[in-house]
Amino acid sequence: xxxxxxxxxxxxxxxxxxxxxxxxxxxxxxxxxxxxxxxxxxxxxxxxxxxxxxxxxxxxxxxxxxxxxxxxxxxxxxxxxxxxxxxxxxxxxxxxxxxxxxxxxxxxxxxxxxxxxxxxxxxxxxxxxxxxxxxxxxxxxxxxxxxxxxxxxxxxxxxxxxxxxxxxxxxxxxxxxxxxxxxxxxxxxxxxxxxxxxxxxxxxxxxxxxxxxxxxxxxxxxxxxxxxxxxxxxxxxxxxxxxxxxxxxxxxxxxxxxxxxxxxxxxxxxxxxxxxxxxxxxxxxxxxxxxxxxxxxxxxxxxxxxxxxxxxxxxxxxxxxxxxxxxxxxxxxxxxxxxx
Amino acid sequence: xxxxxxxxxxxxxxxxxxxxxxxxxxxxxxxxxxxxxxxxxxxxxxxxxxxxxxxxxxxxxxxxxxxxxxxxxxxxxxxxxxxxxxxxxxxxxxxxxxxxxxxxxxxxxxxxxxxxxxxxxx
Numbered sequence: 001x002x003x004x005x006x007x008x009x010x011x012x013x014x015x016x017x018x019x020x021x022x023x024x025x026x027x028x029x030x031x032x033x034x035x036x037x038x039x040x041x042x043x044x045x046x047x048x049x050x051x052x053x054x055x056x057x058x059x060x061x062x063x064x065x066x067x068x069x070x071x072x073x074x075x076x077x078x079x080x081x082x083x084x085x086x087x088x089x090x091x092x093x094x095x096x097x098x099x100x101x102x103x104x105x106x107x108x109x110x111x112x113x114x115x116x117x118x119x120x121x122x123x124x125x126x127x128x129x130x131x132x133x134x135x136x137x138x139x140x141x142x143x144x145x146x147x148x149x150x151x152x153x154x155x156x157x158x159x160x161x162x163x164x165x166x167x168x169x170x171x172x173x174x175x176x177x178x179x180x181x182x183x184x185x186x187x188x189x190x191x192x193x194x195x196x197x198x199x200x201x202x203x204x205x206x207x208x209x210x211x212x213x214x215x216x217x218x219x220x221x222x223x224x225x226x227x228x229x230x231x232x233x234x235x236x237x238x239x240x241x242x243x244x245x246x247x248x249x250x251x252x253x254x255x256x257x258x259x260x261x262x263x264x265x266x267x268x269x270x271x272x273x274x275x276x277x278x279x280x281x282x283x284x285x286x287x288x289x290x291x292x293x294x295x296x297x298x299x300x301x302x303x304x305x306x307x308x309x310x311x312x313x314x315x316x317x318x319x320x321x322x323x324x325x326x327x328x329x330x331x332x333x334x335x336x337x338x339x340x
Numbered sequence: 341x342x343x344x345x346x347x348x349x350x351x352x353x354x355x356x357x358x359x360x361x362x363x364x365x366x367x368x369x370x371x372x373x374x375x376x377x378x379x380x381x382x383x384x385x386x387x388x389x390x391x392x393x394x395x396x397x398x399x400x401x402x403x404x405x406x407x408x409x410x411x412x413x414x415x416x417x418x419x420x421x422x423x424x425x426x427x428x429x430x431x432x433x434x435x436x437x438x439x440x441x442x443x444x445x446x447x448x449x450x451x452x453x454x455x456x457x458x459x460x461x462x
Contacts, residue, residue: 041432049371049428053407054387266389278368279390279401 003196003238004125007075007102014074015322025258025287027073028315031273033264034059034092035081039110042144046276047081057265061088065095067263070283077104077130077260084111090120097126104130106170110149112156116163128166128195131157135171136185143172154192161193168238170198175219179226186235196238199224200310201247203274216306221249228340239310241334242317242327247308248340251317255296255304258287259315271295273311275303346430348372350423363421364391364400373405373425378417385424386411 011028018026035058038048048055059067068076076096083089084107096103109131121127134143137150160167169189173182182199189197201220224247237244245251257272267279268286272295280286296304296312321331334340347370352363367374368391375385386409390401393415400418403409 043432046429049432051371051373051387051425051428053405054389054403057403057407278392 006125010074010100010102011318012322015318019322025292027071027259027261027283028318029075029077029260029311030068030071030073031260031262031311032064032067032076032078033080033262034064034078034083034086034089036265037085038080038082038108039085040082040108040144040146040149047079054265058086059263059265061092061095064092064263065099067268067283068096068099068101071261071263073101073261075102075104077106079106082108082111084115089115093121093127097124100126103127104168106130106132107156108132108144108149109153109156112153113159116156116159116165121165123164123166125166128168129157129160130168130170130198131194133169133171133185133189134173135177136181136188139177139181139185157192157194167194168196168198169194170200172200172202173223174202175216177223179223182227183232187232190232190234190236196236198237198239198310199227199244199247201308203307203309217308218249220247220308224248231338231340233338235338240314240317240321240331241340242320242331243310243314244340245334246313246317250340251320253313253316253320254298255307255312256315256319257292257295257312258290259319260311261286274307274309346427347423348425348427348430352420354420360415360418360420361393361398364388364393364415364418367391367421367423368400370423370427371429372423372427375422375424376400376402376413377419377422378413379419380417384411384413387425388421 015026015028033047036047036050037055037058038045041048078089078092080086083105086092089105093103093105103126105128107129109129112129112131115121131153132144133150133153134140140150140153141147157167157169171182171185186197201224224244228244228248242251246253255272260273261283262269262273263283267281268283269276270278270280270286270290271292275295280289293299295301297307320327322328347366352358352366354360354363367388370388373386374388375383376388377383384402384404386402386404388400388402390410392399398415399412400415401410401412404411
């Protein structure tokens with residue numbers, strides 16, 4: 001794991017405080033979507049398929065900060081849309097860093113070099129660019145439906161690193177991903193000098209029969225087991241090692257849909273970052289009135305059946321770490337040895 | 341995301357075979373503007389982004405065509421909903437993109453193999 005010690009400490013002490021306070025449900029990462037606009041049009045992306053008047057809308061910085069304060073999570077992830085297209089992104093990041101929130105700006109990096117040269121951001125231990133890369137050049141350009149994006153993203157990463165910024169990558173993998181090519185991708189990212197990588201299976205909702213469901217889950221386990229087998233010492237992942245073990249099929253968790261709550265121009269999204277079943281006006285309303293028992297694998301909800309995505313299961317892994325000495329020991333062991 | 345048939349242009353008739361709640365759910369899932377026809381005969385056009393059938397008084401919420409809102413409208417005020425705007429999700433699935441890309445590759449291959457380059461010795 002490649003998280004800075006200060007960030008690990010901030011998250012750990014936050015979780016312990018929540019447990020001591022007896023809070024049953026608490027957020028870890030706020031997914032803050034200030035806009036839906038994007039300079040890519042990736043096939044199947046549900047975030048950008050809206051009428052024009054919705055794509056033109058964005059949150060104000062004050063709305064964003066109110067949501068951050070209301071939620072209280074120690075980490076704020078800014079996806080979108082493309083956050084570098086948000087007109088006040090520089091001010092928003094500055095305000096969040098001033099609040100000592102750990103900020104991940106999730107970007108396709110097409111505009112990264114330009115925005116860095118414009119002096120929009122200042123390096124900070126609280127601030128990291130999380131560059132979306134779904135693999136090496138061929139795979140990534142195919143995933144985002146445009147040639148040349150990988151090269152632009154790598155140029156942006158190099159420029160950010162040169163200027164002293166924290167840079168991580170985030171990769172979504174679907175059926176058909178090559179474990180071998182992904183291992184080459186990990187090597188390539190590490191050689192660029194990124195701080196760490198985040199990986200997650202894509203979300204596929206299907207009304208497939210049970211047999212197919214089994215194969216889907218099993219395929220995901222096979223993919224991640226092969227990909228992460230005998231991990232190289234130099235690979236660094238910016239996520240819980242227990243979550244990686246979950247992806248490999250070595251552990252089983254239940255979903256924690258309130259762990260990464262989502263706020264956007266529609267309000268607080270029910271129940272999670274992926275499913276849109278409605279919106280609440282306040283975070284408290286989201287927590288209190290969402291029927292959480294209807295979500296997660298055990299609920300029998302077919303929309304949750306095949307889901308193994310980080311926004312639901314990484315909070316479960318973090319919770320497990322602090323739920324028992326054994327969980328803590330397993331996390332430390334995997335972190336120290338680099339084996340999953 | 342699948343390539344399911346779009347509801348674009350649909351004007352549902354609410355009655356014994358189709359409840360208002362079902363139509364509201366479909367409008368909520370629809371990725372285009374809709375026209376909400378009220379019981380008083382007035383109409384509101386825009387994007388329906390929220391619905392709560394479990395509330396004490398069930399309601400929907402919309403942003404209008406200018407992006408203003410949210411406007412809250414109670415179920416009891418709704419006569420029907422027309423799926424009047426373009427479905428922005430139609431044909432944009434990953435599967436559709438893969439098919440288009442494969443078709444483009446096939447066309448490219450057949451063009452290269454069609455004799456556009458003179459054969460050696462010609």
